[in-house]
Amino acid sequence: MSISGKAAIVGAAETNELGLIPDKPMIMLHAEAAMNALADAGLTKDDVDAVFTAGLAPYEIAEYMGIVPKYTDGTAVGGSSFVIHVSHAATAIAEGRCEVALITHGESGRSRVGQPPRATDPGGLRGQFEAPWGLPQPVGAYAMACSRHMAQYGTTKEQLAEIAVATRKWALLNPKAFYYGQGELTIEDVFNSPLIAWPFNRHDVCLVTDGGGALVMTSMERARDLKQVPVAVIGAGESHDHAMISQMPDFTSFAARISGKNAMEMAGVTHADIDLAMIYDSFTYTVLVSLEELGFCGKGDGGAFVSGQRTAPGGEFPMNTNGGGLSYTHTGMYGMFALIEGVRQVRQAYVDEGIRQVPNCDIALVHGTGGLLSSAGTVILKREA
């Protein structure tokens, strides 16, 4: 049985604010976003019978919100988790295991209020085989991976900077973006920003913010009676091929090659059918390697693909139209925000906002990357008008 088109996203929302939220603990960011997404869907928490989350456990979120579900999923593989939750929720709904699924994200990434501490057990594998070397995590891991791509394929820092510059242009169109109203970025600005971990400068690296987001999903039949244009999940794929960066089999290739292929095959679409690509952008390199792995360009051609501001507003390949993790918001596990933007673009929610709306956006690919290029989740969303 294919689950393609059997379930739809009917509610999508962020927390009331994004950026610096020192007065709300992590779990409240989940709950606030969840209530906003339910309101967006025209549903209440009492309609929810399935809970999906990462960062905290599903029973913690459900306890806080007063929900007793009949389906629960705490798949936690980093920032891609929420994309994978969409896949799992679509499957559970298609199988009749649940009817209204709530997927929540919240992180006090900047203020770290009510946020579990990051700790490495010296007796664990990372404690033994990575922690002794002082690799700043996660930036150093992605920097190492990028160094290999540069050596192997001739990818340049200018090409990486093109991504940061184009993404900033989208952020200037999004009032919720951290860098909204703060002006364009140039390639020179990226080069002049402080070096964090060679080859990454400050603007190759995502923001660190507080915030949350949530989605509500239900069956396509029920979705048609709700207030929003249903956004069907027509394809989904997931995978991972390592946990620690030191175990990544090939630093220039990751599990997006599997998640993307499977999602597109399930959806029955080709690259030419994709109107919008929302590509997880923890670092500029994350985007470049994802575009290759998802098959939008050939292996090693990612640098050329993003050159000439092709992904900027008005460019031929609209990408990360919310301003991305680089310039809009990045709480730590960004995937939820890529999903929310994909849903809104496919709803054509920005149709009165000029260039912010991708024209005729019927099909979006949303790709999440988790851990240290460790996990991948890809979904294909389609407008069901």
Place this chain on the structure above:
Amino acid sequence: MADYNKPLPKPDPITQTYWDSLKAHAMQVQRCNDTGKFFFYPRGISPYTGSTNISWEPVSGRGTVYAFTVIPEPRRAWPGFGPDAPYVVAMVDLEEGNARVMTNLVNVQGDGESVEEKFQHVLDTVKVGLPVKVVYDDVTEDITLAKFEPA
């Protein structure tokens, strides 16, 4: 040595042989006897076959840089590593094949005095593909780390 303030590994019953081999300044890595291929980190089963038909083998300590990053200055360093900046974290492919280790590259800063001069020397010296060899660093009485330097 008593004031070593960086993270130290705590060996477990399966990895203990590796840490003992470093302490003896004679690195050993596991090999899968069914496929003949090495692997790293130490495991209780072969990641190729799932079999426990594995053994510890001495390795040369020579390899090449697979990938690296340079932490340019103390304020970008991981806690405890500030005085080392600019420092290199690298992945090294051991010449025996199929075993890649994370490490710090040492003796790559040159004779410059400023952090900027040292950083430039590091960037001019360290390349993907650079041949390197192991340097054993007895950081405490119990723990020896395997660092690498240009061969």
